[in-house]
Amino acid sequence: MSNQQWQRVCAETDLFDDAGVCALVDSQGADSQVAIFKVSQNEQQLYAIGNFDPIGKANVLYRGIVGSVANEPVVASPLYKQHFSLTNGKCLQDEDVSVAVYSVRVNDGFIELLA
């Protein structure tokens, strides 16, 4: 945990409104895939969670549709449509399943992840 640091991954303009991209980051010495979402209508616009779908077992979450369930921002897995919360990573359909959540920020026109 102590080794975490902000990593610059892409320009803010590389993101797509209301959709995701996937970034490759170095998480404590190993490659990790992070899905970053820009939700244009929310006050907090940026969210980042692990890209690996633990149910479909593939690196695809960034390709899911972004939306809300009872005002909680979520992404629906493109494989089997389970919802994952963008704020806490929990799967709404199976409470035993969750994905990692990352801190994300805009710094000087670039997107940075804490990993």
Added chain:
Amino acid sequence: MSSLVNILVVGNGMVGHHFVEQLIKQQETLDSASKFQVTVLSAEPRMAYDRVHLSEYFSGKTAQDLSLTTKEEYDQWQVDIKTNAKVTNIDRQNNQVTLQTGEVLTYDKLVLATGSYPFVPPIKGNDQPHCLVYRTIEDLEDIQVSANESKTGVVIGGGLLGLEAANALKELGLETHVVEFAPQLMAVQIDQGGGAVLKDKIEALGVKVHTQKATTEIVKSDQARYKLAFSDGTELHTDLILFSAGIRPHDELAKTSALAMGERGGIVINNQCVTSDEDIYAIGECALWNNFIFGLVAPGYQMAKVAASHLLGQTESFTGADMSTKLKLMGVDVGSIGDAHGKTPESQAYTYENQPEGVYKKIVVNKDKTKLLGAVLVGDTSEYDTLLQYMLNGIDLPEAPEGLILPMSDDKPALGADALPDTAIICSCHNVSRGDIVTAVEQGACDVATIKQCTKASTGCGGCAALVKTVTDNELAARGVEVNTDLCEHFAYSRTELYHIVKAEKIKTFEELLTKHGNGLGCEICKPTAGSILASVWNDYVLEKQHLPLQDTNDLFLANMQKDGTYSVVPRIPGGEITPDKLITIGEVAKKYNLYTKITGGQRIDLFGARVDQLPDIWTALIDAGLETGHAYGKSLRTVKSCVGSTWCRYGVQDSVSMALLVENRYKGLRSPHKIKMAVSGCTRECAEAQSKDIGVIATDKGWNLYVCGNGGMKPRHADLFATDIDDVTLIKYIDRILMFYIATADRLQRTSVWLENLEGGLAYLQKVVIDDHLGINDELEQQMEYVVGTYQCEWKTTIENPQALKRFKHYVNSDKSDDNIVFVQEREQIRPARSEEKIPVKTIETI
């Protein structure tokens, strides 16, 4: 009765089965102390099936579809069933029956439900090969075999069953004739005027009707297999002869065991369905009540119910049955209610006839015009339900009763469901009253499907379906129950409503739709739905910035995502026709990118295992060779399958490939509520399997037959014949209208098959809308289709020319590496995704 009562049921037809069902059900509700040991003996090789819809066997239904029950169900009821068990003798002295096998069974009570057999008139030569009857599934199998070796078929008998049989022959592709002894068709149910209109309509469908013909002999012919010689000296050549000249009760067992019989057959029963032997009951078409044999299923069911209740010590009785009937014969609606012939003394009639449209309606009323006694309806039976309720419940007629059958009459009282008394019988097959439905709703049933399940209403002949729905909806409305058709939590509208909102308000983006009519952020249900609607209406490029977030992953990457996150690629191969050069390109691309290659069911080639970053290069190569996107990823037109047609085939009658190309190129790219599949066959052999498609086209020697709303897949549905012998222009016009009407009115992810089944009025209504422009929207539907056709683009061509769109086609936003979790292994000389145990251990993603 408290000991075990041993009941033998002879016959497992519709009525015999209904008796068993009734006995089990009534016993449960009565919590009766009597215990029954029930054994059913069926002479047929299979258990009860739906004989009313027998002709559907030729339009795609299987014996299993027609089946009414299963061995498992009988096991559950602890009822023993023996098939191929023909009873040959009843020993009333010792309460025993003997089977053909010699086996002897004893009974305490015996129920005869032996049914009837088709009457074959004593015409010389009636016992030759290809002289058949129409009653059992085995008969149908024989007819099918014979039809394969025949060109022409004749049905002897122009009654209800005869016309059903004629329809079957027509479905089998035979030139079909009906020969009737009486001066008109369906003389039992309808009057002369109705018979004349019916004859015209049936002849317009290509079946030749010969009335007032008595066949004297069937002899060999040089022009066909046989010829029928008529008493007036004329003759008719045919290969196949089907007798349908009425039924005769199967009463041999009663005869040999000396039960009381009618003069012309039939086992005499009393109001409790008990025969002259108090241990023996008879029900259904073998029974004679009040010197009358009931040849319909509804009275048989009533007898079954009465006999079961009598066995349980109840006091129900059979006091005759209403013989009203509504049916569709070769697509012609026919209805007959009560005293259709006006035989009641001093009765009077009102008649309406519309010759150009082939509609005939008559009502018979009592002397003072206050009560309805009977009716005949041909060509349009929309008033049947209302008229039947007037007759059955003795409801007072309006001042001008003719208003009930006149078209566009202001007087036509909408006999609302609440105008009916609780005792009104809604479903006469299962004797379900309005009160029964109301009770079911009170107990929590809140849709028609549940009502059908718990009351059995509308599960017999199905004629009361519309009325059951009206009564149910009415009750639900009265209780303030609203059926929620909201698309999802973000929109309080159905898909259809959203479609009309988008069109009417000219909404061009999801954002605008959500701001004006929704809430929240949207979701994976409403976003793709809106995306599809916007594409159907405005047909913008789906990866436009504002539309991109709406697309499901398949549409988003214009390819089909597979389980490992890779994609499959399907180029369009219109009509399944492809040049060797294009085939070679597909092969080269597959080889270069190491893609798994498989031929699809829709005459195309699917290339699997492409990573998201490879898609643009793959498509650049395919497009350079002249291929286009196949929309295999979209809820849109997939393929138009075709056979090779008259160009090459010895049997083809039209150029099916050209038509398939025309159709596929016209509708490619059309976004719709679900995927659409089509096919074109060049002749009636139907090699393209068009009758299992949403839109199926089959060549005839005069043009095309159009079939609609078929489906393969999870719940196969045989397509319905929509129009016959139409020319190219009419064909395209009809398909345009049908598709746009589907797009405007279907639910999200509703295939055309389910859509049609849920469309009120069904096929007939769709025909009215599309062919007769009943709603006055055809111009609009066609214009909209023209717009979509005119704005078609190959989405992959647009994409590879658009740098902004191409940005999405890489796995990482910050690296050109590819996903290391995608691993393939070799199998049968091609790749397949590695199973997890075959992968090099992938590091798990740690939670921070």
